[in-house]
Amino acid sequence: MCSYTDYLVIVTAYSDRQTHAIGDGVVDDLKKVGVRPLAREGQGAWILIDFGDVIVHVFHEDARAFYDLDKLWADAPRVPVPPPTSIVAAS
Numbered sequence: 434m435c436s437y438t439d440y441l442v443i444v445t446a447y448s449d450r451q452t453h454a455i456g457d458g459v460v461d462d463l464k465k466v467g468v469r470p471l472a473r474e475g476q477g478a479w480i481l482i483d484f485g486d487v488i489v490h491v492f493h494e495d496a497r498a499f500y501d502l503d504k505l506w507a508d509a510p511r512v513p514v515p516p517p518t519s520i521v522a523a524s
Contacts, residue, residue, distance in 0.1 A: 437488075438483075438485070438486060438487065438488045439486045439487065440486065440487045440488070440512065441487075441488050441489075441490065441502070441506060441509070442487060442488070442489040442490065442514075443490045443492065443497070443502055443503060444459075444489065444490065444491045444492065445492055445493075445494050445497050446491055446492065446493055446494070447493070447494055448493070449476075449477040449478060449493060452476075452477065452478065452479070452480055452491050452492070452493050453476065453477075453480070455480075455491045456473070456480040456482060456489075456491045459482060459489055459491070460473070460482060463484070468484060469484075470482050470483060470484050471483045471484065471485050477493070478492065478493040478495065478496040479491070479492050479493070479496045479500070490502060
């Protein structure tokens with residue numbers, strides 16, 4: 434549906450501190466399997482992490498409701514995500 438990435442991951446956090454922790458956790462866990470981000474932008478209410486084929490948006494719940502990317506990408510197919518333990522166990 435777009436030319437710049439294959440997947441968008443949209444995550445909700447409930448505080449700015451949790452937004453930051455989730456962003457760090459995503460980067461740290463993927464580094465364990467040899468995947469490093471191309472870029473990381475933002476802090477607090479919205480963090481964007483660009484892995485090339487996958488872009489991760491970590492939103493504070495208020496920012497997620499305001500920007501409403503879910504509605505923007507409503508026509509995109511949904512892909513089930515395995516439990517986090519399967520990603521870490523692969524390392």
